[in-house]
Amino acid sequence: MLEGFGPIVRKDLRLELRSGESTVALLSLSTLILVVMVLVFGPGGARRAEVAAGALWLALIFAGTMGSTRALVAERETGCIRALLLSPVEPGTIYAAKLSVAMIFMAEAGAGVLLILVLFFNLEFGRALLSLIPVFLLGILGLAALCTLLATVSGRVRGGAMLLPVLVVPLFIPALIAGSKASAAVLSGQPLGSVITWIKLLCAFDVLFVAAGYLLFEHVILED
Amino acid sequence: MKGAVSIALAAASCLSMIAALFMVFVYAPTEAEQGIVQRIFYFHLPCAWVAFLSFGIVAVAGALYLWLGHRIWDDLSYAAAELGMLFCTLVLVTGSIWAKPIWGTWWTWDSRLTTTFILWLLYGGYLLLRAFGEDNQEIARYAAVLGIIGVLDVPVIIISVRLWRTIHPAVLLTRQGEHGLQDPRMVAALLVSLGAFTLVFVWLLWLRLSTLRLRARIGGLRKELALLEVAGAGARR
Structure with a gap:
């Protein structure tokens, strides 16, 4: 299958290894968002964990949507999408592959963001940061599932690159609530078990949208 | 035939709306605690019902379009999304008008308000896509997919927003007394209003769908004309 x-x-991945474009774009954008967050909210204070969690998800959501747009525009310009469609590969498989790549890029950018976050917000390297990883991975899986499914808009509509966040962010809100709440709790030192409700919600979101993407991808990828 | 359906729907909508206005403002008694403001509820709830109904239609028509490929399903989902947006806006507006005197604030991040607002954003995005995109099959298929995953998202949004609110401290002093329709006359007014709004919705949907069908036909005729012109120019040469 x-x-x-x-x-x-x-x-x-080879394309990315040779150009490094996505990594640079994602990392610089998310660093800027983090800087803005620190400047606006201040690095310290009692609500440090919440602001840090918010900054993480904000950086992720915008870097993620823009990164996936960029990857797809390049694919269209080089005619790669058409070649993929001509090859005897099922659309669902193309979706799974694109989803995995998007996930790898977002995880990579996320690792960078986390590092900067620790520095900027003066967090401790330790158990709290380790507990953040599953929450974070579940969150980016959902985001990658939505972005991969919807990113084709950028090549089809005037101003599509602007439109993608407008479409993705409202859809992503449940996972955003769950992810940021769980991250804030974990960063302020609570154990992973205390945020199990949010993790379940993230899992449900991921399963729902990965399945929907797998089934519906053929309809958005086809060209007239 | 089409004209007759339209006239019948228009007449039914007007009559039922007059009946609903009578029921709401004359027949139903004034609520003891909230006073006259409570009467906006007879418009608020039907708007919410119609908005949810249209978002359902967007998804079902979108799925039928992907399955059967006939343009009428695409037009139906477009028309339903526009009306859904209209009624969702009305829900938010009537809710705010009610909330100001009762809750003392125009807006609060209550779970139901937040959910409705997220839906409003979601279908706003859908309509932006329709507005920016051209009238072609690629956009139609994309919109269908968006409509389907939008509806899939609704239960998750409701659950997440509810969890989010229960963790936060309650902002409200009183809970919304929506289920406090003790008087049977209130229930009757609500039911008539629900029926009237549903009829108005069906009528508007019919009108919008007819317009979109006409637009599709004009598009087809233009294409034919262009082909004929090319053929004519070739023949003259």
Whole structure:
């Protein structure tokens, strides 16, 4: 069923290894968002964990949507999408591969963001940061699932690159609430078990939208 | 035939709306605690019902479009999304007008308000896509997918927002007394109003759908005309 999955992922990763464009774009954008957050809210204070969690998710959501737009625009310009559609690979498999690549890029950017976050907000390297990782990974899976499904808008509509966040952010709000609440709790030192409700919600969100993306991707990827 | 349906729907909508106005302002008694302001509820709830109904239609028509591929389903989901946005806006506006005297604030991040507002944003995005995109199959399919995942998102939004609010301290002094319709006359007024709004919705949907169908036909005729012109120019040469 997943024949062709490996080659597509390898191709995208190799492309990224040679150009590094997505990494640079994602990291610089998310760093800027973090800087703005620190300047606006101040690095210290009693609500440090909440502001840090908010900054993390804000950076992620905008870097993520823009990153996926960029990746897809390049694919269209080089005609790669058409070649993929001509190849005997199922649309669902293309979706799975693109989702995995988007997830890898977001995780990479997220690792960078986390590092900067620790420095800017003067957080401790430790258990709190480790507990953040599952929350974070579940969150970016949901975001990547939505972005990968909806990113094709950027090539089809005037101002599509602007439109993608407008479409993705309202859809992502449940995961955003769950992710930021869980992150804030974990960063302020609570154990992972105390945020299990939010984690369940994130899991449900991910399952729902990965499945929806897998089934619906063929309709958005087809060209007339 | 189409004209007759339209006239019948218009007449039914007007008559039922007059009946609903009578029921709301004359027949139903004034609520003891909230006074005259409570009467806006007879418009608020039907608007919410119609808004949710249209978002459902957006998704179902979108799925039918992806499945069957006939343009009429795409037009139906577009028309329903526009009306859903209109009624969702009315829900937020009537809710605010009610909330100011009763809660003392125009807006509060109560779970139901937040959910409605998120839906408003979601379908606002859908309409932006329709407005920016051209009238072609790619956009139609994309919009159908968006409509489907939008409706899939609704239960998750409701759950997450509810959890979010229960964790925060309650801002409100009183809970919304929506279920306090003790008087059977109030229930009757609400039901008539619900029926009237549903009829108005069906009528507007019909009108909008007819316009979109006409637009599609004109588009088709233009294309034909352009082809004929090209053929004519070729023949003259």
